[in-house]
Amino acid sequence: MSSDGPTLNDESYAAARRGDGTQAHGHGHTHSHGGGPAHSHPLTPGQEAHAHGRDGDGDGVPGGSRGAGHDFALPALPGAVDVFDTTLRDGSQQEGLSLTVDDKLRVAEQLDHLGVTFIEGGWPGANPKDVEFFARAPTELHLERATLVAFGSTRRAGVRAEDDETLRHLVDARTEAVCIVAKSSEMHVVDALRTTLDEAVAMVADSVAFLRSNDLRVFLDAEHFFDGYKANPDFTLRILQAAEEAGAETLVLCDTNGGTLPFEVERIVGTVLGRFETQVGVHFHNDSGCAVANSLAGVSVGATHVQGCVNGYGERAGNADLAAVVPDLSLKLRVSTIPPERLPLLTPVAHHISELVNIAPNPQQPFVGASVFAHKAGLHTSAIARRSDAYEHISPDLVGNGTRFVVSEMAGRSTLAMKAEELGLELDSEAMTSVLDSLKQLEYQGYHFEVADGSLELLLRNSTGWRQSFFDLESYRVIADQGAALSTEATVKVRVDGERIVATAEGNGPVNALDGALRGAIGSRFPALDGVHLVDYRVRVLDSAKGTGSVTRVLIDSTNGDRTWTTIGVSENIIAASWQALSDSVVYGLLHTVGSDV
Ligand SMILES: [Zn+2]
Numbered sequence: 001m002s003s004d005g006p007t008l009n010d011e012s013y014a015a016a017r018r019g020d021g022t023q024a025h026g027h028g029h030t031h032s033h034g035g036g037p038a039h040s041h042p043l044t045p046g047q048e049a050h051a052h053g054r055d056g057d058g059d060g061v062p063g064g065s066r067g068a069g070h071d072f073a074l075p076a077l078p079g080a081v082d083v084f085d086t087t088l089r090d091g092s093q094q095e096g097l098s099l100t101v102d103d104k105l106r107v108a109e110q111l112d113h114l115g116v117t118f119i120e121g122g123w124p125g126a127n128p129k130d131v132e133f134f135a136r137a138p139t140e141l142h143l144e145r146a147t148l149v150a151f152g153s154t155r156r157a158g159v160r161a162e163d164d165e166t167l168r169h170l171v172d173a174r175t176e177a178v179c180i181v182a183k184s185s186e187m188h189v190v191d192a193l194r195t196t197l198d199e200a201v202a203m204v205a206d207s208v209a210f211l212r213s214n215d216l217r218v219f220l221d222a223e224h225f226f227d228g229y230k231a232n233p234d235f236t237l238r239i240l241q242a243a244e245e246a247g248a249e250t251l252v253l254c255d256t257n258g259g260t261l262p263f264e265v266e267r268i269v270g271t272v273l274g275r276f277e278t279q280v281g282v283h284f285h286n287d288s289g290c291a292v293a294n295s296l297a298g299v300s301v302g303a304t305h306v307q308g309c310v311n312g313y314g315e316r317a318g319n320a321d322l323a324a325v326v327p328d329l330s331l332k333l334r335v336s337t338i339p340p341e342r343l344p345l346l347t348p349v350a351h352h353i354s355e356l357v358n359i360a361p362n363p364q365q366p367f368v369g370a371s372v373f374a375h376k377a378g379l380h381t382s383a384i385a386r387r388s389d390a391y392e393h394i395s396p397d398l399v400g401n402g403t404r405f406v407v408s409e410m411a412g413r414s415t416l417a418m419k420a421e422e423l424g425l426e427l428d429s430e431a432m433t434s435v436l437d438s439l440k441q442l443e444y445q446g447y448h449f450e451v452a453d454g455s456l457e458l459l460l461r462n463s464t465g466w467r468q469s470f471f472d473l474e475s476y477r478v479i480a481d482q483g484a485a486l487s488t489e490a491t492v493k494v495r496v497d498g499e500r501i502v503a504t505a506e507g508n509g510p511v512n513a514l515d516g517a518l519r520g521a522i523g524s525r526f527p528a529l530d531g532v533h534l535v536d537y538r539v540r541v542l543d544s545a546k547g548t549g550s551v552t553r554v555l556i557d558s559t560n561g562d563r564t565w566t567t568i569g570v571s572e573n574i575i576a577a578s579w580q581a582l583s584d585s586v587v588y589g590l591l592h593t594v595g596s597d598v
Contacts, residue, residue, distance in 0.1 A: 185228025
């Protein structure tokens with residue numbers, strides 16, 4: 001690594017660790033743009049200690065308050081950063097992630113709803129899907145806040161910018177802004193592009209100038225920047241300089257292989273910021289598990305544009321997860337990202353997007369995961385009931401998530417009481433005893449309510465005397481038929497408001513067929529069911545405690561777009577277990593969509 005970077009990072013690093021982000025120097029970063037080294041104020045260990053306290057200012061962020069009374073100069077973080085989401089371009093490189101044009105439009109709407117600054121829509125001209133997306137976007141996508149960005153690359157080697165097809169497609173995409181990728185590592189220029197370093201610089205200069213002459217705002221993604229900088233800093237800086245001189249709005253430093261570590265980011269981004277007037281952005285991949293940390297490190301030394309994907313989608317280990325970068329910056333470092341009033345949309349939007357891209361949400365995803373504010377029975381739960389910040393790093397409401405008490409057979413009365421309170425149910429002591437007994441009995445049979453919040457809620461409601469009134473099951477039947485092809489057919493007989501309804505449906509398997517038949521039977525009475533669908537189905541065979549053979553446990557995840565819930569069924573018969581989980585899923589969905597009279 002080059003040693004010519006100014007040593008200005010100690011203070012920023014310490015501030016990030018303190019999580020205090022006091023903006024004593026006002027907005028903007030400290031670096032003198034002329035390239036001179038900024039002075040630093042190393043902290044002494046004693047000074048550092050007192051800022052670690054719990055939430056003293058009631059903002060729901062322990063220790064995350066401004067102005068904790070330091071008497072030494074504090075680092076200046078930028079006042080605000082631009083949030084640039086690339087789910088529709090870089091994120092779509094993820095294995096197994098495939099979006100239709102309609103999906104892409106819906107994802108863009110969600111991102112706009114969340115309040116990101118820029119949405120990278122794809123690569124116009126590269127494939128028919130992205131061509132159609134950019135053709136439809138001007139009329140079908142009504143962005144309230146975000147700016148749509150088209151992605152492309154610099155002109156090819158040896159071709160004039162005005163004759164280059166990729167640049168032409170970018171102009172034709174009719175967006176206000178474009179982002180072009182440029183090779184900024186000597187190795188890639190020589191080995192992959194097989195051209196000279198001078199030509200690589202000229203490609204950047206010509207391409208940016210051409211796009212600017214077409215009145216486009218231009219972001220330059222400097223590919224393999226960090227690796228390139230370590231090998232040949234002069235060349236990578238020449239690439240940035242060419243972009244700056246030609247009028248690029250933002251110089252985005254990309255860690256394309258994702259192998260860079262936070263201390264290197266601070267050093268290298270700091271150096272770049274010391275040399276350029278133009279806004280600097282960062283783009284990190286997560287191959288070292290540091291994409292979010294690296295993004296914060298980049299901002300901590302003055303980058304004011306952060307690229308990533310909500311939910312961290314992307315090839316290999318993914319891109320920086322904006323669902324973590326945004327709250328870390330906004331809540332902990334006090335750097336403005338999305339509008340503060342939209343921060344509580346983070347969890348619903350992250351879940352909505354995972355539904356649109358059809359990838360089950362990761363329950364352990366920081367800030368927005370279903371498990372990240374969940375507390376299991378025992379010490380934790382009683383402590384958290386007394387003091388919510390005891391085991392939570394922020395108040396979950398701030399990001400639209402919520403505290404959950406996980407209930408299992410180990411649950412004591414207090415856990416169950418808190419769960420009931422969370423659901424707004426009143427359980428008297430008799431009901432409480434009966435629920436605790438059934439929980440223990442059912443878990444012995446193989447149920448696992450800790451992971452099936454939907455079924456647990458129905459169990460608790462039933463203990464108060466509530467019965468679902470949406471439908472009464474008379475019978476169901478499933479037939480699997482191996483003819484020319486294997487087909488599955490299900491018939492469901494139910495009563496709704498006294499009327500007997502029989503419906504049959506085909507499916508690609510028994511659960512799918514039963515789901516279709518049940519929807520066929522009651523769908524017209526409950527149109528809201530249209531918005532409820534299954535997102536995941538998991539089966540596990542358990543050794544039976546009774547010793548009469550194995551039992552099957554089925555878990556079904558469902559969503560109505562806003563919330564996701566899990567239901568469970570256990571039986572020696574896989575169809576019966578599936579029906580239980582399915583029927584609970586539908587009842588839960590109706591209960592929380594149509595409502596109930598309890
Ligand atoms: Zn990337």
